[in-house]
Amino acid sequence: MYGLIRVEHLNAWAGRYTTPAEFPRLIRLLLWALLRTPRAINFPADEAVRSAGYDGQLEIATTEAILPEGLSVWELGTNVRIKAKADEDYEKRTKDSLGVDQANTTFVFATPRAWPGKAAWAEARNEEKVWRRVLAFDAEDLVQWMELSPAVAVWFGRVAGIMPTGVRDLKGALEDYRLATQPEFDPAGTLIGRQPQVEVLLRTLTSEPTAIELEAANREEAEAFVGACISTLPQDQQDQQWARSLCVDDSDALRQVAAAGEQLLLIVGEWASPLPANARKHTTVRVVAPGKGTAAAIVLADPNMRQLIDWVEKQGVDLNEAFKRCYDAAGSLERVRRSYLRAGPPPPAWAQPEVAASVAAAVLVGSWNSSNRADQGFVARVSGVDYTLFEAAIGSWTLGADPLMTRAGDDWRVHNRLDVWGRLEPFLRTGQLDEFVRATAEVMLEPDPRFDIPPSDRWLANMHGKRRVHSEALRSGIADSLLYLATKSDDRQPCYSGVRAQDWSERCIRAVFERRREPHFWRRIRGNLTQLGEASPEPFLSALEQDLRELTCPLLAVPT
Structure with missing residues (x-):
């Protein structure tokens, strides 16, 4: 990073009121970066x-x-x-060295300002022959030292x-991670349930330079x-690592950094392949997506759900909310954390126009079972393509941290559906909504064969x-879609063809309640009454009122 820090930068920084407390840390980090085998480095900073x-x-x-x-x-x-301060400190320590053997000790004065007279001052003091040197x-x-210490x-x-281009210091990245959310998430949460991975990484950091992959x-x-x-x-080992650790964001910065100094810790992205030749002087951690690493990669597996919920609660989140967020995120700490970002995350790749149009139908269906042929047919009908192609x-x-879908066995579910709805709604097509409306009543009014057997045996x-x-997953996904259409949609989107989104939802629900005279009607929809009633109260209440007026009320026959 030649030329990043210049003398004028240090001169300006020296005038800040915080500099006296920060300057010792700068010296300490530089010494840890420059020296290979120091016996002791002690430069107290801050208070x-x-x-x-x-x-x-x-x-x-x-x-x-x-x-x-x-x-x-x-x-x-x-x-x-500068000279007055140097003279004052020299004379004070020469008069009282605090027990140090001056003849065998070097006295050093350092300033973050430019001092043209430093050599003459040191030469004059050396002639006194009080200190060893x-x-x-x-x-x-300091500028020259920092050229050799890019981190x-x-x-x-x-x-x-x-602000440099293409590189960040790791300690700053850690602080950015903590401050990015409300409430703040302690980076130590990334260690939960990952002790074997921690041990492997620490061994790597304290060994000879090498290159490893980290799946995250x-x-x-x-x-x-x-x-x-x-x-x-x-603490002393921390300082040594902080002084040599960099996050590198592009190939140009990687080439510059790799050419400066030795034994740095460089954290790079999946793009860094192959590594530049001089990267062999450094320990390189290449971050790859889950499932993309080699057999030797360190894999950051998701923590135990109970541990994750406890940790999220400790960050200041209500226990019930922590429980819900963790299960919605399928046990991924990073997905939970991103739901608390102060500023929303950038649009995920699946929300880009070139991808979104081909996957938008997923948010309309919501959830389904891929081993169920009837579910496959519904998804294919709504998406307008063969199910195999849609699943692909x-x-x-x-x-990753922002998936479109989560999958548990054969059950598919849209992740963070409210956010996904807002991102993919502009890419839905009117034809997909038409098919959804036509197919919904068939699914929701399907008879439940469980009631054909005695109540005591229904659990079997x-x-x-x-x-x-x-599947029940599909029914639940459809019912939630009707609620989203009625309450969370943007009527201005082209897919609604100038009709209110709520009216599309009401069309579906009216088509269901128009068939209330069919046998066991209320029994068929009993598991989804809440969503149907919230999405469109008028058809629900109207059907309810009419049935209650009848001498033999069908509603009273619904099993509890």
Whole structure:
């Protein structure tokens, strides 16, 4: 990342009132990035800068990056009177070294400002021969160090308001993950039920450079998982990893970063194949979609449902809502999290015009059983294409953080149907609605064979082959569709042909209640009365009133 951070950036940053508390962290991260085997790096930041003692201490076994071996004590200054501050700190520590053996210790003064006189000052102090050696570093040195430490340069860019292109620091990505939702979701949630994956990743991070694949719902989950793993390490090991970790978003940035420094941790997308040759100097985590990784990939499986519900509740979500969201998301933490995003997520790929038209009928059907031939026929009739072709079209969109469908065995269900309805409604066709209206009454009024056997044996109905031709999943999906048409639709969409969407729903429901004179009418629709009544109260209440007026009320014959 050559040229990302320049001297003028550091000079401007030095004038901020927060810089004295942040400067020690910058030095600490740079040292962790530059040094391979430090014995100790201690630079307290934030509130700890008020503590007595040196601003920082470093101990290394051999000379690295122009820093001498052994112990060095550091004093940091950010104000404009650089030499006066350097003299003050030098004289104070020369008079009282706080027990440090000056003859065997290097004294270092560092400033984030440009200091043309640093070499002359250090030379003059070295002639006093009090300390083993005296060094001074300024903005020029820090810029050069950051050129060798791209992860730290990107981190500093975020702190200083300098936004690089194509790269993000991992610690910042972790903070973005937390702040993206309301309530805020702790990234540590990505570790739930994944201890074996955590152990594999941590071994990888502390080993020689290599390339691995990580199967995750999306980049956000993968980055949060890696960052949360690092957060489990001791503080000094965390600093070492943060100082070398980058999220890379495009191939140009990857080539630049891979050419700078060594032993970085680079998190890249599925697009990064093949990796550039110099990527072998770094540990590369390539994030791939579920099912797309090799046999050696780390797979982020969904956590146990009970653990997930407990975790979501701990983030400040009501228990009942957490239960519903987790089951709607089929146990996927990332799907639950995305339902709480402060700003809605970008449109998923299946909502793009080139795809949406071929899958839109799914939201009109809602749910069905793919092993049921009658269900297949209904779906084919509404979609207007052969069922096998339609299933192939939607089958590509069952994975990831924003799936169109979820599938459990042979049961298909539209995921997050209210959101999907809004995205796919513009792509529905009038012909599909016509077929839906014509076919709905046939399904909803299908007799229920369970009532042909004694009440005490009805729980064994499936074993006796007493089941409807169409599945309960399809009936439920249709009933919900009628409710969505009546309450959640946009009348301006072309598919409604200038007619209110509510009127389309009412046509379906009137067609059902017009047949109330048929035998066992109320028994047939008893499981879906709630949706039918809410979607169109007038036909429901009218039929109810007429039946109650009759001497022998058919409604009273409905089993409870």
